[in-house]
Amino acid sequence: MIGSLLQADFEEIIRDKDWDTLRDALSELDPSDIAELLIELPTDIEGIIFRILPRDRATEVFEHLPVEYQKSLVVSLSLGQMQQILNEMTPDDRTRLFEELPAETVRTMLETLSPEELQTARQLLGYPEGTAGRYMTPEYVALPPDITAAEALARIRRTGRGKETLNIVYIVTDKGKLLEDLRLGTLVLAEPETMIGDIEERAPVSIPASAPVGDVIASFERYDRAALPVVDKDGMILGIVTHDDVLEFAEERATKEIQKLGGSEALDAAYRDVSFRSMFKKRAVWLAVLFLGETLTASAMGRYEHAIVSVPMLSLFVPLIISSGGNSGSQATSIIIRSIALQELRLRDWAYVMRRELLSGLALGAFLGLIGAIRIILWYQLGLQSYDDHAYFMAVTVWISLIGVVMFGTLAGSMLPFILRRVGLDPATASAPFVATLVDVTGLVIYFSIASVLMYELMHRRI
C-alpha cells in the first residue's frame, strides 16, 4: 500500500534529480517499504535508489527483496557493493540466495566473503537442501549456566549487537552442548543474583540439523517459540531457526502443495515473476503426461464401441460417470495430502484411512447414484428423453456404476498419497487431475462392464 501511494512521488523526485529530497524521503521509510518501492519502480530508477542509500540501509533493503530480484540485482552491482552486501546479510538469507543461483556464480560470490563469513556460509551449505541445518543462523547468544542473571545481561550488552535475535538466549556448556533456552524476557524478570541455570524455564526443545523442514514447522506449531535451536546428534548447538523463516517455509510449502494439487509443477516464484516460457514448461509437462494417460480412455471406449453402437444412450452418461469418480477422488486426495503434510496422518494410518474412505465412497456413491437415477426416471416420465424405453435399466446401471466409480475414486485418491510417501516421493504429486485421469480410465471399464451385464439382452438383441 505504502509503495503504490508513494510510487508516483518518487518517480517525480527522481525525474527532477532532487537527490537530497530523495535521501530524506528514503530515510523515513522502513527497509521493507523501500524494497517494495524498488520492485514497483522501473529498473533504471531501481539502480539510482539503491546507490543513494547508505551502505547498511542498502543491505537491509536487499535482504527484504524477493530472491528473484536479488538474483538480477546482484549481477548489476559493483564488486564493492556486492561484497558489502554479502558480508552483512544474515547467513540464512544468504544461504537462500545462494541456493537460487547457478553453482558457478555461487563460487565467485563466496570468494568475495570475508574469511570468517566464508566459514559460516560453507558450514551452512554442508547440510542437504530442505533440512534445518540449511536454514539456521549461527548468530545467537550463548551463555554458560553458572553466571548470574545480572552478569548474563551485561554479557548480552557486550556481545548481543548484530545477532539475528535476542529474544531467546541459549545456555550451553563450555563444550557447546545445549542445556536450556531462556527467553530474554524471563532473564530480565529474574532476580539479578540468580544463577541463570537455575531460572525456572520451559523444558528445552531442539531440532536435529538433519530434520526436514516439515518437522521444523511442526515443532514451531507445537512449542510456540520465537526461535528453536538446531543441534547435531551429540546435542551440540549449531545454530537457531527463527519464527520469520518458519512462516516463510510454511507458506512456501502450502504454495507448492496447492500448485502440485492443481496439476502443475511448483512454480517456485510469484505468478508475475515466472516467464511465459518457464510457466509453459511447468504446466505442459504434466498436461502431456495426463493427456497420454487419458488417451487410454479412447482405447477403453474403443473396446466398448460395439456397446455404444448397439445402445447409444450409454455414451450420454460417460462424462457424468467418470467426472463423479474424478471429483470424489480429487476431494479425497486433497484432504489426505494436507493431513499428511501437517503430520495429522502418518504412513501407518493407511489402513484406517482406507477403511474410512471406502465407507465414504460407498455412502457418497449411493447418494449421487440416487440423484442420477431419479433424474433419469424423471426425464423419462416427463417425456424429455426416451432412453429407448429402457429408462429403468439405464437408471439402475448409472446407480450401480456410480457406487463403483466413486468408491474407486475415494480409494485411489486417498491411497495414492500414502503410496507416493512410502516410495519416497512427495505425496502432493498425486494431483487432483492425476487422480481424475486414473479414475476416468477405470471408471469407463467399471461403467461398461456393469452395463454389459445389466443390458446383455439389450445389446445382443440389437445386433
Place this chain on the structure above:
Amino acid sequence: MIGSLLQADFEEIIRDKDWDTLRDALSELDPSDIAELLIELPTDIEGIIFRILPRDRATEVFEHLPVEYQKSLVVSLSLGQMQQILNEMTPDDRTRLFEELPAETVRTMLETLSPEELQTARQLLGYPEGTAGRYMTPEYVALPPDITAAEALARIRRTGRGKETLNIVYIVTDKGKLLEDLRLGTLVLAEPETMIGDIEERAPVSIPASAPVGDVIASFERYDRAALPVVDKDGMILGIVTHDDVLEFAEERATKEIQKLGGSEALDAAYRDVSFRSMFKKRAVWLAVLFLGETLTASAMGRYEHAIVSVPMLSLFVPLIISSGGNSGSQATSIIIRSIALQELRLRDWAYVMRRELLSGLALGAFLGLIGAIRIILWYQLGLQSYDDHAYFMAVTVWISLIGVVMFGTLAGSMLPFILRRVGLDPATASAPFVATLVDVTGLVIYFSIASVLMYELMHRRI
C-alpha cells in the same frame, strides 16, 4: 514421538495406581508433550492425568490441546477447574475456544470469568470473526516515551510477569496512542540513560483491528517481527498479535484453500477429528452440486446423439477432450487462487492475467492437440484403429477442439477466482472439480460444434 514412546509406560503407571511416580514423570515433561500424551491415551486415563497436574500446569496443558479436545474436556471438568482454566488462559486462546462452542455454552462459561477477565473477553469478542481484533491479546507491556532505558527495564520487571510476550514493548502516549515498538533486545543493549523514545528503532508498523487475517499474515511476512500491534482508526493501541498465532493462521488458511480446491468444504479440524457424518456432509454437498452441473453433459450429449449415431468414433474422444480442458482449468485456477491469497495478484490484475492465460491456453492446447493428432494418425497407420478411414478428419477435429477447449479451460480457471473475489466470495470456491465441470459441458459443445462443421458431409452422408 515422545508421546508414542512413553504412552505404554504411562498406561502401566496408571494401572498400578502409582500416583507419586505419575506426578514425578509428568513434572519432567513439557506441557505440549503432556497434551500429546492426553490425546493418545484412552479417555478415562485422560481425566486422571488432568486431575493429578498442579493447577497452573493443568492450564498450560489445556492451552496446548487442540480446540476439539478442549471442547469435550471443558464439559467434563468441575466448575472450579473450569473457572481456574478459563481465568488463566491467554485471552486470544480463550477467544478461539469460545468461537468453537455453541453460543449458549459460551454465555455460561463467560459467567465463570472474573469481572476483569470478562471485560477482556467481551472486548475481544466485539470484532467480527476473521479480523485482527478477534485474535489480539491485550497482554503486552506499554511504556511512556519519556523514561530512560534503565527505568523502562525496571518497569518491565514490575509489570511484565504473565504478559503474552516481552519480546517487544510498546511506547505509547498517556492517552494510549501508539508511538513506537521497541524490541526488548534493543532496550537491553541501549545506554541506560537514553530516553526510550530516542532509542533508534525501526519505523512503527501496526495492523488495523478490522484488517482481515490475510492482511495480518502479509504484514508478518513483510516485516519479520515477533509481534505486531493492533490499533483502532485513531492509532490507539488495542492489543498485539503474536507470531505463533500467525503461523497457525497461515497453516489454517492453506488447509482451507487446499480442501476447497479439492472440491469439498473446509473440514475445520484434523481428518481424525471429523466425524463420519460431518465429513460426509462436507463432501456430499459439493459432489451433489457438481453432479447436477455435470448432468448437463448428458443433456449436451443428448443434443449431439445424431452425430454420435452417424459418426460413433466421435464418442471415443469425448473423455480425452473434456478432461484436457478440466486439467488445464484446474492448473490455472490453483495457481491463481494461491497468488490472490498471497496478495501477489490483485483484483485489478485480471486483464493482465486474462491475456496471459489466453496465450498459455493457446500454446498448451496446440501442444496437446499435436500429441493427440499424432496419436490418431499413428494408430491409423499402424492399423490399430480404423477411424472408418477418416483418421485425418478425426485428427484435425481433435487438434482444433483441444485448442478451443484448453483455451476455454485456462480462461475459466483463471477468471473464476477473480469473479468470485469481485462479488465478495472466497476465490478458493472455484475448486478444481468446479472448473472441470464447467469446462466439461462447454468442452462438449466446442468439440461437437467443430466436428459438425468439419465432418458435415460425413454425418449427412451416413443418415
